[in-house]
Amino acid sequence: MSDATADPRFRRKPPKRPIRLSWADERIRGIVWQILVVGIIGSIIWWLWSNTVHNLEVRRIATGFGFLNREAGLPIAESLISYEPTDTYFRALVVGVLNTLKVAVVGIVLATFLGTAIGIARLSKNFLVSKIAAFYVEVIRDLPLLLQLLFWYTIMQGLPGPRQAMQPIEGVFLSNRGFKVPALVWEPAHTAALVACIAGIVLTWLYARSARAKQMADGQPRKIWPAAIALILGLPVLTWQVMGAPWQVDWPALRGFNFRGGMSISPEYAALLIGLVTYTAGFIAEVVRAGILSVNLGQWEAAQALGLRHGQLLRLIVLPQALRVIIPPMTSNYLNLTKNSSLAVAIGYQDIVSIANTTLNQTGQAIEGIAIIMLVYLTISLSISLFMNWYNAKIALVER
Amino acid sequence: MHQISRPGFLRAIGAAMIAAAVAMPAAAQQPAAGGSSPTMDAIRARGTLICGVNTGLAGFAQPDSQGVWRGFDVDYCRAVAIALFNDPDKVRYVPTTAQNRFTALQSGEVDMLARNTTWTLSRDTSLGFDFPAITFYDGQGFMVKASLGVRSASELNGATICVQPGTTTEQNLTDWARANRIQFQPVVIERLEEVVNAYLAGRCDAYTTDVSGLAATRSVQPRPAEHVILPDVISKEPLGPAVRHGDQRFADLVRWIHFGLVTAEELGLTSQNIGQAAGDARPDVQRLIGRTGDLGRMLGVDNAFMVNIVTRLGNYGQMFERSLTPIGIQRGPNALWPAAGGLQYAPPFR
Ligand SMILES: N[C@@H](CCC(=O)N[C@@H](CS)C(=O)NCC(=O)O)C(=O)O
Helix, strand or coil, X not given: CHHHHHCHHHHCCCCCCCCCCCCCCHHHHHHHHHHHHHHHHHHHHHHHHHHHHHHHHHCCCCCCCHHHHCECCCCCCXXXXXXXXXXXXXXXXXXXXXXXXXXXXXXXXXXXXXXXXXXXXXXXXXXXXXXXXXXXHHHHHHCCHHHHXXXXXXXXXXXXXXXXXXXXXXXXXXXXXXXXXXXXXXXXXXXXXXXXXXXXXXXXXXXXXXXXXXXXXXXXXXXXXHHHHHHHHHHHHHHHHHCCCCCCEECCEEECCEEECCEEECHHHXXXXXXXXXXXXXXXXXXXXXHHHCCCHHXXXXXXXXXXXXXXXXXXXXXXXXXXXXXXXXXXXXXHHHHHHHHHHHHCCCCHHHHHHHHHHHHCCHHHHHHHHHHHHHHHHHHHHHHHHHXXXXXXXXXX | CHHHCHHHHHHHHHHXXXXXXXXXXXXXXXXXXXXXXXXXXXXXXXXXXXXXXXXXXXXXXXXXXXXXXXCHHHHHHHHHHHHHHCCCCCEEEEEECCCCHHHHHXXXXXXXXXXXXXCCHHHHXXXXXXXXXXXXXXXXXXXXXXXXXXXXXXXXXXXXXXXXCCCHHHHHHHHHHXXXXXXXXXXXXXXXXXXXXXXXXXXXXXXXXXXXXXXXXXXCCCCHHHEEECCCCCCCEEEEEEEECCCHHHHHHHHHHHHHHHHHHHCCCCCCCHHHHHHCCCHHHHHHCCCCCCHHHHHCCCCCHHHHHHHHHCCHHHHHHHHCHHHCCCCHHHCECCCCCCCECCCXXX
């Protein structure tokens, strides 16, 4: 994008002309119009604002954000941070934001994988595979998302009760209370191993970069995978071993009404995640398909003629060109998934909209509540857009 | 690339306009200064009362098979329409959920709520409402499946409990759990239908709301006997209509319609006999039917408003019997004081 301003055609400036104070001068006209438009919009906003403030006052409706420090008293079913009903509305709202992020981030990752797989499947030479993929895309995109979410939630509720829970594998329980799986009792050694794994990924990346630089210099390709396995898998295992290899598992068990222990995925979260992923994947599949089809057949043939292997062909020739087409619409799909997650209220997943709505209901401060929801979505959406724009600029073909 | 972030922006602007709209219609209705009632003026000018009711709760507010709204709360909307227009059908019903009812009233989308709403201090003050009367004394309870074998709420430790957000119910639930050291897993779903479905499907061990709401929900189940309402009542839920703060004249009208209905029951005036009440020499009766006292005029309506209301809807007791007795709700605290030892008691209608 910054290349556009570097275009020599735009760098040339028109010759300077003295400004004439006359309606005939287009620059004067432009300035006058702009002042007028800003003035009108400004006064509309001011009018709305003062009217609102006045009306809230006569109605004795509370205003301001003071309620954020008050005790919330609302029950929240699942939370990534510790939360008690005695905590403040502020903390409750933070829990809501984290719940939104939890479904959006996982949803975006899964939808990208599923969508890409289906997009590629739709291009498959196998008749059955491509027809099934096409059918999937059509059906998923034609049904309203809300309906799909309710469908998944009904399925979740159709599972047997906790006392008759299904147990497909030892220690894993499926019931209408959600999925229960054994959990590792977390120790510092596990945190250390996680850090080691991340360090391993970074080191592998650095190693691959230097290997490529060397290949550029001497034309010798170098094997990366042995180093990658050693760094990404070996390093964490070693760290964990050194720190005493703790391995204690917390098994879920039925006690009283519900399961205790282990890790759980609630039916609400599962239904929302499955619904959002399968729905968005239908759109992503089409984006991926269009991206791959956009690469000229000649490019494939030329790459084959050069003797590139299939993997290399995809990685070096097709994908870089397809991605240019794929990334912009992909960004919209990511934004859509995030915003669609607000349908969570319908199936009882407490995201930011659900918690802000309840806050707004209890405090009566609708304007503040909606402002908070807007701010949260705006921040998340802008972050996604900025990241995708950065990525798009990075992979853009450098035209020479 | 900037066009990509724009849809997000547009949505945000759209939402901002909704937020503004929440406060905007207020501009049209300044609160009453002394004599006039902006709400009554607006209703008269429009020709219909807009009444916020439940989305569907048997006995309180539910459309029948012909699509006509029926129920105890709905009758209060009708009564106001009769007082203003002498026509019970000049009402437009707006179904509201527990969550969105208050914005509907604040924004002026509805003139009043007649929708099992609990009178609390914060709703009365910081939400900007007034609660003219308590039409139904209630409390919060729990319903479980009979097959669960639970006898009392104290046995619910560790249970999953279904609850609707935006209610006093959810706050009472957390208070009760804390006070009684009970651990519970909440399932919080916005739409009544979906919460009830979740409870029926076994997603929750118990469903909690006002006891009247539990009775209403149980009454529409194919086999009501499969569900038990536990004896514990964990809160006070004085239910009644709500109006916007600042329009005292309208609040007065709604309040005295309720007291008029209770007074009619006290005096033994029913839909069958109020037509012949002109011959009843008791001064209280003469005032209620508007032959003396000019009381209707003081409220800004016809002096015969209570006759019109009771003729069509009956007195408080008849309204109760028509809507609530069939779903198994007893008069209990809603019996008359002092005659029947209940809490329903009207200040002097004079
Ligand atoms: N009285 C309580 C609860 C009232 C309430 O909304 N109850 C629920 C359950 S019975 C209800 O009527 N929901 C109907 C709906 O949201 O459509 C309050 O005012 O907060």
